[in-house]
Amino acid sequence: MTSTSSDLPAALQEAITRRHVHDGTAHAIVSTELKIIHCSADFGRFLPENTAQIEGSLLTSLFAEFIGSEPYLRALLHNPDEHYAIKRVNRTAPDDSVHYLDLELTGFDPQRPELGWLFTIRDTTEVGRLEQSLIQERNQLRLARRELALVNRELSRLDQLKTIFLSMAAHDIRAPLTVIRGYVEILTSMAEINPVDIDFDEFAAFLNTIRVQTDWLDNIINNILGLDQIENDQLVLHIVPCDLNSIIMDMCDMMQATAKLNQRTLTCSPADHPVIIPGDHQRLQQILQNVIGNGIKYNQTGGKVHISLSTSPEFAILTVTDNGVGIAQDQLPHIFELYYRTESAQKSQVRGTGLGLFIVKTLVEAHKGTIEVKSTIKSGTTFTICLPLLLKK
Amino acid sequence: MRTVQKKVCMLGDFAVGKTSTVQRFVEGIFDDRYLSTIGVKINRKQLTVDDYVATLLIWDLAGGDDFSSVTQSYLRGASGALLVCDVTRAESLALVERYAAQIRSVTPSASLILLGNKIDLTAQRTVSDSDLEAFSKRINCGWLTTSAKTGQNVDQAFVQLTLQIIAKSHLAEHDDPAT
Ligand SMILES: Nc1nc2c(ncn2[C@@H]2O[C@H](COP(=O)(O)OP(=O)(O)OP(=O)(O)O)[C@@H](O)[C@H]2O)c(=O)[nH]1
Numbered sequence: 001m002t003s004t005s006s007d008l009p010a011a012l013q014e015a016i017t018r019r020h021v022h023d024g025t026a027h028a029i030v031s032t033e034l035k036i037i038h039c040s041a042d043f044g045r046f047l048p049e050n051t052a053q054i055e056g057s058l059l060t061s062l063f064a065e066f067i068g069s070e071p072y073l074r075a076l077l078h079n080p081d082e083h084y085a086i087k088r089v090n091r092t093a094p095d096d097s098v099h100y101l102d103l104e105l106t107g108f109d110p111q112r113p114e115l116g117w118l119f120t121i122r123d124t125t126e127v128g129r130l131e132q133s134l135i136q137e138r139n140q141l142r143l144a145r146r147e148l149a150l151v152n153r154e155l156s157r158l159d160q161l162k163t164i165f166l167s168m169a170a171h172d173i174r175a176p177l178t179v180i181r182g183y184v185e186i187l188t189s190m191a192e193i194n195p196v197d198i199d200f201d202e203f204a205a206f207l208n209t210i211r212v213q214t215d216w217l218d219n220i221i222n223n224i225l226g227l228d229q230i231e232n233d234q235l236v237l238h239i240v241p242c243d244l245n246s247i248i249m250d251m252c253d254m255m256q257a258t259a260k261l262n263q264r265t266l267t268c269s270p271a272d273h274p275v276i277i278p279g280d281h282q283r284l285q286q287i288l289q290n291v292i293g294n295g296i297k298y299n300q301t302g303g304k305v306h307i308s309l310s311t312s313p314e315f316a317i318l319t320v321t322d323n324g325v326g327i328a329q330d331q332l333p334h335i336f337e338l339y340y341r342t343e344s345a346q347k348s349q350v351r352g353t354g355l356g357l358f359i360v361k362t363l364v365e366a367h368k369g370t371i372e373v374k375s376t377i378k379s380g381t382t383f384t385i386c387l388p389l390l391l392k393k
Numbered sequence: 394m395r396t397v398q399k400k401v402c403m404l405g406d407f408a409v410g411k412t413s414t415v416q417r418f419v420e421g422i423f424d425d426r427y428l429s430t431i432g433v434k435i436n437r438k439q440l441t442v443d444d445y446v447a448t449l450l451i452w453d454l455a456g457g458d459d460f461s462s463v464t465q466s467y468l469r470g471a472s473g474a475l476l477v478c479d480v481t482r483a484e485s486l487a488l489v490e491r492y493a494a495q496i497r498s499v500t501p502s503a504s505l506i507l508l509g510n511k512i513d514l515t516a517q518r519t520v521s522d523s524d525l526e527a528f529s530k531r532i533n534c535g536w537l538t539t540s541a542k543t544g545q546n547v548d549q550a551f552v553q554l555t556l557q558i559i560a561k562s563h564l565a566e567h568d569d570p571a572t
């Protein structure tokens with residue numbers, strides 16, 4: 001059975017029809033076929049401007065919010081305690097501002113379901129906007145709190161790593177010191193016991209070992225100081241024109257002793273001309289010492305490390321290749337992170353602080369250069385460093 | 394061609410990208426700014442799948458952990474839902490289970506698809522494919538990774554959901570009144 005306007009008490013019809021919005025609400029009478037039969041005078045203000053006809057239209061064609069809920073609505077007609085409400089329906093005005101409406105359908109009379117529903121629209125824009133800004137604040141606060149917790153977690157991870165690093169650094173410093181002390185004692189007793197019969201070759205070899213260990217100590221301390229400067233944003237480069245070719249040759253000579261002591265072969269193919277780049281001489285040495293040092297450290301007896309330098313029109317291209325233990329593919333993206341040590345490095349007997357490559361990358365980038373790494377496990381690793389040439393103006 | 398009209402809901406924790414996903418699908422745009430939704434915003438979009446012209450009424454709802462009766466009332470008559478989580482916030486995945494339970498309690502036959510959104514934020518990702526796979530098994534639905542920012546898989550998400558809904562209504566004995 002369908003409700004018609006004549007089924008409704010005349011006074012109610014009249015009241016609804018004449019009703020003007022003073023409190024932001026509008027009403028309509030909806031038939032059991034879900035058609036709007038009567039509506040209050042300015043019901044139309046809640047509809048798009050081009051809405052041609054209100055009375056006689058399907059409720060669902062004017063308010064898509066009710067599509068899909070029809071079976072539930074019908075059940076409502078027989079239930080005096082229930083009504084159907086959709087709160088804070090968003091409507092975007094032509095000026096892009098958001099308005100909020102509460103929509104509500106209530107059966108007129110559970111005893112007479114054929115009368116249909118009373119439909120109420122309430123403009124809740126004011127309270128809706130308040131609610132929106134509260135929820136926005138709450139959500140943003142939650143996001144910020146979460147962000148803070150993440151940063152905190154990262155800070156305490158770094159703090160933990162720093163503690164580990166300190167004990168490693170202490171150990172790293174002690175190891176060459178122990179060697180130095182041992183050789184100094186041997187040399188002293190050699191000189192005390194039989195100064196006349198000293199084997200000078202042996203004496204020189206011992207002194208050389210001491211020099212290698214001192215260089216190593218120097219490297220560790222430079223890295224620690226370098227880290228401190230990087231962390232405190234105090235990394236200052238003293239840029240002057242540098243011949244990278246001669247730095248490489250010098251460095252290769254300097255590190256021969258370390259290579260020999262570890263039973264590795266260190267070779268160098270320099271360019272056949274000076275390669276001038278704007279750089280900090282000492283920092284460039286530090287870069288090389290770390291990369292070559294790694295090639296020597298993470299290698300086996302008889303292993304090889306090769307340095308070569310070439311140029312492109314704009315860059316000096318330096319490669320350091322070893323045939324050592326290699327780095328697993330999944331660890332490659334992390335090797336330049338601070339304190340990072342690969343799994344194989346951690347398992348190996350080789351001690352390290354996880355500082356070297358972090359400092360290398362930072363220094364290369366401070367020279368406006370790039371560093372790349374390619375590696376195959378058990379075959380070796382190649383680092384390629386590109387540094388901009390000093391271009392003639 | 395047959396025409397159908399279906400109500401689908403966007404459900405998930407706050408700021409996971411429900412509104413952005415709808416905006417990408419309906420208007421083809423993305424906005425970096427975050428404006429929390431309250432209540433419901435309905436968008437309409439027509440798409441053609443198989444030999445159907447389907448009009449989706451997409452209910453974009455407020456996110457968060459409020460599972461009150463008000464939220465319940467928004468879910469009536471829905472044929473399906475996209476359950477959205479943010480792959481950079483693992484806790485947003487946990488909430489999906491409660492949303493799935495809630496919509497199933499209102500409309501047990503609703504088709505669901507789990508979306509791992511913000512897949513473009515690779516470096517911050519904490520929810521893996523296998524997490525999504527395991528979770529979707531638990532709540533018995535399919536899953537996709539999406540990005541409202543780049544548009545990756547957004548159309549596919551709605552198309553797949555529509556296909557599932559149509560397949561289900563084929564199986565149903567009587568037609569859905571929203572059809
Ligand atoms: N990078 C990225 N950001 C996104 C993506 N989707 C959404 N966002 C951003 O995430 C924030 C939240 O997006 P919304 O779409 O408003 O999230 P919502 O789920 O609707 O949030 P509530 O309405 O509060 O429930 C906004 O700043 C968006 O720009 C995405 O795929 N990638």
Ligand SMILES: [Mg+2]
Binds near residue numbers: 413453454
């Ligand atoms: Mg939203």
